[in-house]
Amino acid sequence: MKNRIKELRAKYNLTQEELARMVGARRETIVFLEKGKYNPSLELAYKIAKSLKVKIDELFIFDN
Amino acid sequence: MDKRKLILITIAALSVPAIILFYSLFAFSGKDSNLGIVISLAVLLIVVVFMVFFIIKRYKSIRDNLPAEDERSRKVLVNAAAKSFYVSLYWLLAIGWFEDSLADLFGINQLTASQAAGLAIAGMALLFFSFWLYYDKKGKLL
Numbered sequence: 001m002k003n004r005i006k007e008l009r010a011k012y013n014l015t016q017e018e019l020a021r022m023v024g025a026r027r028e029t030i031v032f033l034e035k036g037k038y039n040p041s042l043e044l045a046y047k048i049a050k051s052l053k054v055k056i057d058e059l060f061i062f063d064n
Numbered sequence: 065m066d067k068r069k070l071i072l073i074t075i076a077a078l079s080v081p082a083i084i085l086f087y088s089l090f091a092f093s094g095k096d097s098n099l100g101i102v103i104s105l106a107v108l109l110i111v112v113v114f115m116v117f118f119i120i121k122r123y124k125s126i127r128d129n130l131p132a133e134d135e136r137s138r139k140v141l142v143n144a145a146a147k148s149f150y151v152s153l154y155w156l157l158a159i160g161w162f163e164d165s166l167a168d169l170f171g172i173n174q175l176t177a178s179q180a181a182g183l184a185i186a187g188m189a190l191l192f193f194s195f196w197l198y199y200d201k202k203g204k205l206l
Contacts (some may be wrong), residue, residue, distance in 0.1 A: 001206075026125055
């Protein structure tokens with residue numbers, strides 16, 4: 001599953017650490033999410049989408 | 065996780081190597097072979113290295129006002145525990161099958177039950193630490 005976290009984080013001038021603090025996750029989790037090496041829970045996906053002011057389906061793209 | 069909880073975890077974690085150390089000193093002192101104490105010290109070393117690594121990681125997160133653990137770190141622990149348990153079954157089988165060869169390797173007649181148990185625990189600890197390190201640094205958790 002691809003995502004636009006890095007792109008949207010850059011748009012709002014947020015560091016990985018700031019985003020991690022906003023969603024209550026560790027910085028490594030954001031790093032692995034951006035690399036596509038971790039699929040978040042629905043709760044974390046929702047928190048990230050809310051922090052980046054987009055809907056979940058705009059943030060995560062299913063890649064068949 | 066606040067600092068008080070981290071201190072409590074550190075104390076609890078320090079008690080594990082302390083118990084292993086005292087156990088090995090009392091259980092194996094005066095025995096013919098030093099294998100028991102060598103195995104105990106190996107387990108102790110693995111536990112201490114893992115613990116130091118684990119605590120430093122959590123301390124850094126708390127220092128930066130980030131949670132000490134989150135859903136990914138919990139998933140890493142669960143995956144490492146599950147994989148190490150599965151692989152350790154083979155390790156236990158190997159100890160049983162190659163008992164004589166292991167005894168020859170260590171220069172003793174036969175492995176005692178506590179030496180075999182020590183080898184098993186050392187292997188399990190090492191496997192868990194290796195899997196945890198792999199999942200934490202490289203592993204894909206999809």
